Amino acid sequence: MPVTINDVEHVAKLARLELTEAEKEKFSQQLNTILSYMEKLNEPDTTTVEPLSHVIELSNIFREDKVKPSYPKEEMLKNAPARTEKFFKVPKVILER
Amino acid sequence: MVIAIKDVICIKGKMVTCGSRILEHFESPYDATVIQRLNRADGIIIGQTNMDEFAMGSSTENCAYGVVLNPIDETRVPGGSSGGSAVAVAAGMAWTALGSDTGGSIRQPAAFCGIVGLKPTYGRVSRYGLVAFASSFDQIGPFGGCVSDVARVLKVIAGHDPCDSTSAQVPVPDYVKSLTGDVSGLRIGLPKEYYTEALDREINDAIMKKVDVLRLHGAIVKEVSLPYTEYTIAAYYILTTAEASSNLARYDGARYGRRAKGAKDVIELYTRSRSEGFGDEVKRRIMLGTYVLSAGYYEAYYRKGQKVRRLIKEDFDKAFQDVDCLITPTSPTTAFKIGEKVDDPLTMYLSDIYTVSANLAGIPGISIPCGKDHQGLPIGLQILGKQFDEETILRVADFLESDER
Numbered sequence: 001m002p003v004t005i006n007d008v009e010h011v012a013k014l015a016r017l018e019l020t021e022a023e024k025e026k027f028s029q030q031l032n033t034i035l036s037y038m039e040k041l042n043e044p045d046t047t048t049v050e051p052l053s054h055v056i057e058l059s060n061i062f063r064e065d066k067v068k069p070s071y072p073k074e075e076m077l078k079n080a081p082a083r084t085e086k087f088f089k090v091p092k093v094i095l096e097r
Numbered sequence: 098m099v100i101a102i103k104d105v106i107c108i109k110g111k112m113v114t115c116g117s118r119i120l121e122h123f124e125s126p127y128d129a130t131v132i133q134r135l136n137r138a139d140g141i142i143i144g145q146t147n148m149d150e151f152a153m154g155s156s157t158e159n160c161a162y163g164v165v166l167n168p169i170d171e172t173r174v175p176g177g178s179s180g181g182s183a184v185a186v187a188a189g190m191a192w193t194a195l196g197s198d199t200g201g202s203i204r205q206p207a208a209f210c211g212i213v214g215l216k217p218t219y220g221r222v223s224r225y226g227l228v229a230f231a232s233s234f235d236q237i238g239p240f241g242g243c244v245s246d247v248a249r250v251l252k253v254i255a256g257h258d259p260c261d262s263t264s265a266q267v268p269v270p271d272y273v274k275s276l277t278g279d280v281s282g283l284r285i286g287l288p289k290e291y292y293t294e295a296l297d298r299e300i301n302d303a304i305m306k307k308v309d310v311l312r313l314h315g316a317i318v319k320e321v322s323l324p325y326t327e328y329t330i331a332a333y334y335i336l337t338t339a340e341a342s343s344n345l346a347r348y349d350g351a352r353y354g355r356r357a358k359g360a361k362d363v364i365e366l367y368t369r370s371r372s373e374g375f376g377d378e379v380k381r382r383i384m385l386g387t388y389v390l391s392a393g394y395y396e397a398y399y400r401k402g403q404k405v406r407r408l409i410k411e412d413f414d415k416a417f418q419d420v421d422c423l424i425t426p427t428s429p430t431t432a433f434k435i436g437e438k439v440d441d442p443l444t445m446y447l448s449d450i451y452t453v454s455a456n457l458a459g460i461p462g463i464s465i466p467c468g469k470d471h472q473g474l475p476i477g478l479q480i481l482g483k484q485f486d487e488e489t490i491l492r493v494a495d496f497l498e499s500d501e502r
Contacts, residue, residue, distance in 0.1 A: 051403030055459025061262040079353035
């Protein structure tokens with residue numbers, strides 16, 4: 001099932017990427033090549049195989065629910081591209097009607 | 098211990114770029130666990146090393162900050178993604194170096210640069226402070242000029258860490274003591290799927306010469322089978338790109354890293370910051386990962402990939418009932434020319450054929466030098482071991498190294 005330019009645009013939107021027309025063209029070709037190679041995975045019979053999400057099969061690891069010191073707020077805000085005194089600053093999230 | 102650090106591991110107060118424009122001014126507010134441990138052992142951190150952007154690549158050509166050259170032949174790649182770390186050791190700029198290995202990113206550059214590189218068992222070394230690419234595959238490991246250096250560094254960085262819940266509560270042995278030089282009675286497997294007609298003759302012969310030496314010293318060499326080998330690349334690239342697309346969602350220009358100028362709303366801010374900040378290969382893998390996770394394709398690709406991952410892991414479980422370790426080539430070729438594969442992502446992916454299986458199965462692997470080809474380029478020999486049995490692969494590696502001398 002070939003990946004069309006429309007599919008590429010849809011996936012780019014999901015991934016929050018903006019692609020040029022040339023990139024869309026290139027990615028649709030390359031994704032097609034790569035995904036048709038991936039079709040190999042349909043060869044082995046996996047109907048009774050459980051998916052493996054983790055190689056060291058751990059159950060949940062809990063720690064004691066105790067408040068511990070965290071990193072200082074100032075340190076954590078140091079890399080902010082824009083900030084107020086205490087918060088990260090971003091453009092408007094809620095649009096006015 | 099003078100050590101170089103791949104620029105994907107956080108060092109407090111230093112820029113950590115991951116080879117990406119999106120982190121060009123990012124200064125880490127904390128030390129990764131491996132850095133804390135090296136500091137406690139009086140390690141001297143001498144510098145940070147270039148890499149493929151977010152560790153995505155097999156050649157260290159996908160870097161926002163320039164291509165890394167192989168010191169043995171500067172027209173060739175050093176391998177990747179930890180190319181800078183391999184070169185730092187190979188060129189004598191550092192005694193040892195740390196890299197990260199998601200599908201061969203320590204072992205393959207070690208092979209291309211003629212040094213030793215170890216990927217520990219998944220969970221052996223804490224990933225706290227390692228910038229994530231594919232969380233169920235990533236593992237930090239050492240490079241060195243010889244096996245005992247690598248063993249020493251592993252001893253320092255290994256062990257459980259409460260900050261990484263996937264780091265294993267398994268005791269850390271003294272790896273230097275495991276270098277006994279004795280291989281008699283050791284059962285060594287040669288996976289028949291790895292030694293096909295397609296394998297370069299020179300590489301095959303160089304490895305077989307080493308296998309003969311092991312046999313001569315009392316090792317028992319057997320052929321083993323890993324029947325699902327042909328599906329490893331497909332499973333690997335589906336699962337790692339899926340994990341990457343999720344991990345890299347954090348780069349949004351809001352809290353740190355590059356922010357596009359003049360965005361009118363927050364969605365535009367995310368989209369433009371990411372599009373400006375990420376390079377070509379990272380975008381391609383995010384696209385692929387988003388595609389295989391998207392509605393309608395999740396079952397066909399991602400779920401299927403996870404099922405095949407289990408089959409591949411079971412292949413190794415079965416093989417390790419009969420043998421103590423496996424010997425394989427590290428890479429199907431020696432160092433290739435700069436630019437040779439950049440425009441052909443699938444060919445580049447296929448060059449990882451011998452290394453990705455260790456990450457799919459979570460087992461340790463080491464690459465050691467194994468002679469040179471007719472062009473004078475180093476050949477790498479890989480030894481794969483059972484989960485948490487780094488001791489055996491280090492012992493075999495050290496034995497072969499002494500034989501080389």
